[in-house]
Amino acid sequence: MKHIANPLPILDGHEKASGQLAFAADMKIAGLLHTKLVFSTVAHARIKEISIEKALGIPGVAGIFHHGNTPDNTYNSTIWFEDQEAPQDEQMFPRTVRHVGDRVAAVVAQTQEIADHAAGLITVEYEVLPAVFDVVSTEKTCMENAGSDEVSIFEKPVLEATFDYGNYRAAFDNAELIVEDRITTPKTHHCAIENHICIAMPQDDGRILIMSPCQSIFAVKFVAAKAMGVPASSLRVVKTPIGGSFGGKAEPVLDPLCAYFAKTLGQPVSICFNRNEVFTATRTRSKAIGHIKTAVDQLGRILARDSDILIDVGAYCTGGIFLPDSMAQRLCRLYDIKNQRYRGRSFYTNTPPAGAYRGYGSPQIHAMSEINLDHTARRLRMDPVEFRMKNLIHPNSVDPVMGLEVGNSRIRDCVEQGSSHFNWRRRWSASGKGNRFRRGVGMACATHINGCFPGFHEATTVTLLLREDGCIDLTCALHDLGCGSNTVIAQIVAEVLDILPGQIEFSEVDTDICDYDLGTRASRMTYIAGEAARRTAMGLKEQILLAASLMLNCAVGNLVMEEGKVSGNCEPGRCVSLGDLALHESVRGKLLTTTQTYRATANPGSYAAHFAEVEVDILTGAVKVLDYLAVHDLGRAINPQLVESQIHGGIQMGLGYALFENVDIDPDSGCMNADRFSRYHLVNAPEMPPVEILLIEKGEPTGPYGAKAVGEIATIPAAPAIVNAVNHALDTNLTELPLTPERIVDACRIP
């Protein structure tokens, strides 16, 4: 292997480190108009009147948009193919606003200053309606409304997913011990450093071109078309470089509006959110409340589990229809539990909408499960590692919900090797003592998916073309979110063709050039797109060898393709460079190119176990993470350096989820308290602990060179590992995330 397992720096690193990569906000577009949105200041209200006269009188204002002059088509911003079913509850500008930060109007003007100024002159009269900020209240109302046809969709559950297998009742009846917890995970924010932005402009051919940092150009196209009420063919979408997303830019929030403004005004328009707007008017991670009940026998075998999860999707459904099932799917692929019942329900509240966010339900459900299991181990007086080892699944298990094989799942290796490497037993037995500063260790396991199979058109189409300079053009709607997925794809293609990764040139991600693709979601880049690229490269290699065989007059079996050329052993020294071969073919009217579509046939699990040691200051409630080990079963690391960076970043996000991060909706007003960086604390450089990484590379048969995903799972076990460590240090059972200093001090208070 020349390029697989090579810690190659990301291919676009030079442009990034030199500041030369042009993000959407850096693009110079002649005649570009700027937008300022007017947002609802109340959590739930009917708009009685919008006064725009003063704003219209400001020189430089090009247009003012609101519910009275925009399409009232309903849509769901989560869809990524045209006929995808999802509750359509969003509108460009709703007549009834449903959260503080909902869209009321927009001013488009010659400069941002003029737009900001004019937007401040718009006044809105509201007829305030009752608002609900906690999902428990919504659940109660929905239960009361059950069966009534009179209520709106917002007063009904978004979705209920259930499963039930084995005989959990009997198992609970016969259990030695039942441990029950109510665990809550907070509403959090992605905090990509690039704010949300969109640019749209009319093209000469009458279509509207949308350019934005997105996770799926086709999702943008179909969502915008639906919202605008225009054929999707009248829109063209191009992805711009993306300054971080983590799911936050998966759903097109600004694109439908921006495209409509550009179409109406016949001029290029941009919408560039500021940080506060990104917090309050885009997407969040859903808040969830779980009741988990685990039944065990004396030996620590899990007999049965009952999980009841309430998911707060916020003001609009978006992907809230998928969450209950997603959580169920991930919950059942980690432990071998013979009897299990699950009920996951998502409900609306009058808070900013939830949406995709790294892990899509996994961080919530695994935090709940892992915190409860640690509690169970404590009650059994059993080492949590030993307890988990008694119950973790084995390779090639079949998940009881979807009936899919989990693949070469190596979670047992993760826990075994990790606990030994971390000196778990010694540290676990030693900690807890101390006066003001208490030390503890915690660990947690997790699993996540690899792609969308068996649903949602899980396929990727890649086109490769050998150019006359020996480089390869790769055409595919690959949305590198900044973590270097294109570099990984290039390494895979380079490995097959034995050229340099830098010789692979990626096409623009443009709906006019690329075949349909789901985009970057569901941990599908390396596993699905990587395999698609590998297979296409194999196809191109076949063509190259065939052409070279004719040119060199040598049987394919006697040809060797290496280092950018093909040589045959029929005539010593006779060889042709790939570039010359392409030239030779092109003058004969033949291009060396192939297009292949790879349809996924499996959805194996990626696995991880994280171990942490913390020191808790019981006087201030501050938690310091002293040491950290992340063990990942990722099949094979195509690029160990990028894998390392993904894991580090995942831990940064997970520590925040455990300890600080919460957008914190005010229970009286519905306003977001932590609505900017100065009020929303993230783990920064001084707080980041030393991290050691151990990779379990035993190969996934269906993955490219044995690889599977790491990006999303990197963050999933981090929060429960930290919470478990704090509970170990303090001998508490804290279950409400994040473990803020206030909560910790409260728990340590002597009654």
Next chain:
Amino acid sequence: MNFLKQDNLLITEPALKQEPIVLQINGVEYRDYTTATKTLSQFLRETAGLTGVKTGCNEGECGACTVLVDNKPVNSCLILAFQAEGRQIITIEGLLGADGTLSPLQQAFLDYGAVQCGYCTPGMILAAEGLLREIPNPDDREIRRALAGNICRCSGFLNIIKAVKSVASQTDTPVVA
């Protein structure tokens, strides 16, 4: 910019045209005759066209807009452009060699996997560059403190710290001013 918020009173550009703002950026002089209320980050991005300067929060929390002002890292969103008059300003573009080669610190960010999406990178590199100009061989704690005002959401900071350390250890001899 409170005066912009007054009803129907948007101060028009000619009214604001007074003395030009003159800034020395990466050794080049830039002049701007427009508003005196421009922040340094706006001046750098809009007037000077140096879009390597990013903005992420406009409240001095994320550090994406960090530039060097007289060798010290400054959140360029928090000061007005005219406040930087007479100072030497360096942006990410100013670290590049004449032939476009990366500076040792920029190269180290690349080599150590300290660059992911690239949005925080220019500010992060300049925060580190400011540290190295003040303390040529900082320890781990000094590096972490120097980067405390810069948020990276992709990388978890550890490879950034490693990259800075790698350059620090190369410059054992103090830089002669």
